[in-house]
Amino acid sequence: MPDIYQLRCRECGKLWGNAPRSFCEDCFSPLEVSYDYQALKSIAVKADLARRDFNMWRYAEFLPLPEGFQFPNSVGGTPLVASRHLAKKWGLRNLYFKNDAVCFPSLSFKDRVVATALAAAQRFRFKTVGCSSTGNLANAVAAQSAQQGFDACVFIPADLEPAKILNTAVYGARIVRINGNYDHVNRLCAQIADRFQWGLVNVNLRPYYSEGSKTHGFEIAEQLGWRLPDNVVVPMAGGSLITKIAKAFGELVRLGWVEEKPVKFFGAQATGCSPIASAVKRGLARFEPQKPDTIARSLAIGNPADGPFAIKLIRESGGWAEDISDREIVESIQLLAETEGIFAETAGGVTAGVTKKLLREGRIGSNDTTVVCITGNGLKTTDAIVAEYPLTEAIAPKLEAFEAYLDAQLVTPAVAQG
């Protein structure tokens, strides 16, 4: 059976077949995977899902997978958590957290994109794969390369959180630390992909890679009972995920799997790196790149490649973009953990905090169904909050010592303010 998908230029529309390339050689705009939706409609059957495991491979027909592809280990299939405490606190009826902090195998939504990128790497017979990364992506590339037998080489900014470096190194990946920020690493990788025959998942395999993000959106719709939400709040780094969730929703509507309805897309950034949010708020035609300065290093992309598409989507959907300070990020991480039992990384603090801000601004209605996307695990960014929790003094293993301890604890423990 011929492929029902191929690369298409997002600007001029030229078709490029399937190859490890990420931009149109005619107009140099980004390529994306486009599908023959007639053909897709004939092979994708909603009823088939009942027989499939709850992970991202259940939407295989919607993904650019090579013929005869053997599904590797389970990826995705994360919980959609119906908020109880935070919803009540914020006066919202239907608030959900899509929790990719527990995405397998490496505890971030990047596992989804790497899964489809490595499928493409297999197809194009790459032996070495790699990426430029601020951490989560490197973890995912390293873990899945180990599973599937690829050699992995990842490029990271030298000042990355130690936990994220360790979480890559442990899988045996080669790590190249670059003296520079993510945008410098990114530029170098674009040049490396130009020179070497490597499958860089977010460079020359990027169109295939980003399709994996759609599964985050498919799962949201399915977990809501095949309905679309009214609002989605999405963290933005390069700006890709938010557009791919929109693509996923659009495909489900196109195939008649969900009813069409307007969905507002809200983008969340840290104030210290907010080129997309800033462009939306200031009504700019083009975003202005920034030099990142924030604890939310997984969102610290000052020159977001998908920024123009994210801005367009947010505007056209009637949504908005907001940003919050590093202090608010820390408080939001604590709030989410204390109220919902979800320990998110800094990016999750960003989306939770931005959601609160959007509520205050009256952009999210109390009866709306709102889904907040949590994309990474708090265990990876403990350095951002460790100062909030000084160690308490140890006591002797004696009952009287505990009684003395209780006496000293007459002050009620602090609770994060929502």
Place this chain on the structure above:
Amino acid sequence: MAVTIEIPTAFRRFTDGSPKLDCNAATVAEALSILTSQYPGLSRHVRDDSGQIRQFLNVYLNDEDIRFLGGEECAVKAGDKVLLVPSIAGGSR
């Protein structure tokens, strides 16, 4: 000033395969216009219909994105390198 423009592989079909162009220019804008007058096929890939540098093309002067240097009118000095890099990666948390 003698500067070098480095040309990515994808652009080289418009430059007869040449990976770089040495030229004399006072600003990045001038260097780019020398490039596109030498290789007219590249013009529409460097600038859009409104004459702006294309949205998905990043231009660097040595290590810095020219948007941090005040844009394409930034001055160049002898030995500088101008890099053209398609905006392809990103979203790479």
